[in-house]
Amino acid sequence: MEKFQDIYQRAAQRKGGEAMLQQLLVAPKTAIQLRTLPDDVWLEEFTRKVFQSGFYWSVINNKWAGFRDVFWDFSVEKLLMMPPDMLEQKASDERIVRNFKKVQTIPHNAYMIHDVATEHGSFSQFIADWPTDDIIGLWGYLKKHGARLGGNTGPYALRALGKDTFLLSRDVESYLRAHKIIDGGLQTKKSLAAAQAFFNELQQQSGLSLQELSLILAYSVGDNRVGIQTTQA
CATH class of the missing domain: 1.10.340.30 (Hypothetical protein; domain 2)
Structure with a gap:
């Protein structure tokens, strides 16, 4: 499994640097x-x-x-x-x-x-x-x-x-499949549990919210678009 720092650096490079990536991240609401x-x-x-x-x-x-x-x-x-x-x-x-x-x-x-x-x-x-x-x-x-x-x-x-959650967007799904974190149906109990475990591990490594991690992961792969709606990553 890739480390968070590798995913983060690739996302930053694709978005024009760490400062640009940070501008695209949105934190969830607090409890x-x-x-x-x-x-x-x-x-x-x-x-x-x-x-x-x-x-x-x-x-x-x-x-x-x-x-x-x-x-x-x-x-x-x-x-x-x-x-x-x-x-x-x-x-x-x-x-x-x-x-x-x-x-x-x-x-x-x-x-x-x-x-x-x-x-x-x-x-x-x-x-x-x-x-x-x-x-x-x-x-x-x-x-x-x-x-x-x-x-x-x-x-x-x-x-x-504003509830903290990752999303199984197309880019996130593509990453999870390419790295063999999930296989088979996207909404099966097995796939959902594997996705949750993966994001939990990234959260332990980074201290970031699931929402921010989902965005970073999406920005690290797929079509390199800047300024897309954060609700779709």
Whole structure:
């Protein structure tokens, strides 16, 4: 397995030096910062990522003001009281992307957030307290208990709101396969555990967050693009 310093130096060289690489790195939120997030923002981001899957992200983002209007700013409390027939009406509203199956994820994920908050004080508390050395466990929780939050959807939502996580982007996957850290299916238990163990080892060597390590790894391979969105590495 490559040492962190070798990966870091290659990424720095490809990005024009260590100073340029450092400018591309973004640290995750602290646990204290995460705990201050209202639970409604998690429902909003889960919904955004569910709808972005399979669509151009710009299309969804351009309609997002409409989504917020239609779904009461993603108020978990209000959505839990919504009668089922009203959901069908909202799914046909021209202000949103009209995909009923994806719209159905909104109340489902609202119930998940509510149930977790009832047990843990808040959903944000639950997310903040989850250990990053088992971040794939949190991915698995979202996949099992949420709606359409498997694959990269849940992890991308976590990254967007600041929870420390690596991402299995194309560049990261390519590196893991080229160095025989994973083989077979990307989302198998074996592959996910191997990826987690690899990032845990890099974290021990570097003291950096999983997010920063994921970015560095992605910048060390693949197409050499500067200034790409950090949520995609």
